[in-house]
Amino acid sequence: MSEILVLAEIENGTLHSTAGELLAAARKLAAELNLDVSAALFGEITEDITGEVVALGADNVYTASHPKLASNVADAHVAALEQICQQASPTAVLTAKTPLGRVVGPRLAYRMGVGVAQDCMNVTGEKISGKITVTRPVYGGNAMAAFTFTDKNPQFIVVRVKAFEALERDDSRVGRIVELDMDIADDQIKVKLIETVKEESEGVKLEDASVIVSGGRGLGGPEPFSQLEELAKMFNGAVGASRAVCDAGWLDHSYQVGLTGKTVSPDLYITVGISGASQHMAGCSSSKSIVAINKDSEANIFKEASFGVVGDWEKVLPSFTATVQELLSS
Ligand SMILES: Cc1cc2nc3c(=O)[nH]c(=O)nc-3n(C[C@H](O)[C@H](O)[C@H](O)COP(=O)(O)OP(=O)(O)OC[C@H]3O[C@@H](n4cnc5c(N)ncnc54)[C@H](O)[C@@H]3O)c2cc1C
Structure with a gap:
């Protein structure tokens, strides 16, 4: 069975809130197209995090803890996600419109020679044709447009943050965890993370x-x-x-x-x-x-x-x- 693959980001040792949102979007597509939902988890992965990803909707979780994936540098994530795409041949790949996801999705789409839709606010799968349509703002937000992908898979979809609400956590769900050995060569990493400067903010974000x-x-x-x-x-x-x-x-x-x-x-x-x-x-x-x-x-x-x-x-x-x-x- 083919699948909808989600890049579930980890930030400061915890699952990023967009992971639940992407999994909700993927579950919607998966139900419409009769597919599985998979999540890719990179970096410092704990049992709690994989459990959370399954509870939020993943059927399969691909994990990779390669040292190059420890920081959220896009190069390593592009290389790792590409390897998963080659192995799993997903129908669509969902990334969030975060500083990482908005770069990883389009870069990998370009590398694989497939289509990408940015800033999507909705996704729909058409049961009979199997085609995926996304809705996104155009003309500076003055109109919404629907775009349907051609058949070339995987179809990369960058989903706007908060466009979907995470599903309620279901801890009775069981998922398949696949630990992957990633091969990320030095010359695949063109960017070096030198420093992260955190924005100081008081109170609730x-x-x-x-x-x-x-x-x-x-x-x-x-x-x-x-x-x-x-x-x-x-x-x-x-x-x-x-x-x-x-x-x-x-x-x-x-x-x-x-x-x-x-x-x-x-x-x-x-x-x-x-x-x-x-x-x-x-x-x-x-x-x-x-x-x-x-x-x-x-x-x-x-x-x-x-x-x-x-x-x-x-x-x-x-x-x-x-x-x-x-x-x-x-
Ligand atoms: C590509 C693009 C992207 C953009 N992105 C964004 C974006 O991310 N976010 C965003 O906000 N805008 C964005 N804009 C700008 C947007 O088009 C508007 O210009 C902007 O939102 C206007 O801000 P405003 O409502 O504060 O000001 P104004 O349009 O000037 O409105 C001020 C309002 O205050 C009311 N008012 C005045 N005095 C009082 C008073 N004493 N008491 C009560 N009401 C009063 C007026 O009646 C008026 O309705 C974008 C524009 C473009 C072209």
């Missing part, structure tokens, strides 16, 4: 927050973000921003949500002074509820929001925050 309070150009400057911070803290949430804010230098680009920023899918996404441009919404439209505060009743954000307040944020936000505080403490 934007990508992991269940509540996000995002501010836009309508705030008028960087100072009002302290009020957004105050509201976010009440929910143990995080602050986000539109690109206009980051481009203006009011906040660092690590706060940016959108097509060219981070993709988030919190339970609650509160926007203050954000117009709701399609490129911003591309990064937050999978939020469970969107609440908008904007003085322009015609702003696009109101088309996307579940709840909205038309008004000046300077008047609305203080009473909104006070009410939240009251409700949370009652």
Whole structure:
């Protein structure tokens, strides 16, 4: 039986959150095309990690602990994944749109002379033809387009972070673990990792927050973000921003949500002074509820929001925050 292969990344000794998301996407495709789901795990692999990958949906797990795979340098991952592709002949290979996955997938596709689709938000398998179709944003996020692969396998699909929700862990699942001896020659490694500089951040990470309070150009400057911070803290949430804010230098680009920023899918996404441009919404439209505060009743954000307040944020936000505080403490 052929398979859908997922590159399940390991970061700092734990399974990266995108692994569960890719496995969920792969399980969907596998069900539609009647295939197995396999995962490739490279680096510092523990029993807990292989168990987690199986519990999240893998039928087969290929593991390789070659020293060259210890750091997340793409060259070694491309070489290792290529060897798995040669042995397993997967129908499709899914990588996440992470710094590693967004490089490994396309590079290997080019090397193997097959197609690649970047930044995919959905994947569908057509039972009769066996063809895979992906959906991805085009024209700067102003439209979504569906692309169907030709028959040449494997089909490389780079999946946007948070586009899929990981399946619930099922510890009763049993998987086949295949330990591989990788042959990675020195001349296959062109890049040397010299240093990793970690971004210092306080509190919950934007990508992991269940509540996000995002501010836009309508705030008028960087100072009002302290009020957004105050509201976010009440929910143990995080602050986000539109690109206009980051481009203006009011906040660092690590706060940016959108097509060219981070993709988030919190339970609650509160926007203050954000117009709701399609490129911003591309990064937050999978939020469970969107609440908008904007003085322009015609702003696009109101088309996307579940709840909205038309008004000046300077008047609305203080009473909104006070009410939240009251409700949370009652
Ligand atoms: C290729 C490409 C990629 C892009 N990627 C991203 C991306 O990743 N993320 C992103 O955010 N954008 C992105 N953009 C930019 C995007 O098109 C918008 O320009 C941007 O999102 C606008 O930010 P904004 O809503 O903060 O500002 P504006 O569009 O200027 O909107 C400000 C809003 O604030 C409201 N407002 C003003 N004063 C008040 C007040 N006192 N009280 C309440 N409301 C008020 C206004 O009514 C308005 O709706 C991208 C654009 C391109 C072309």
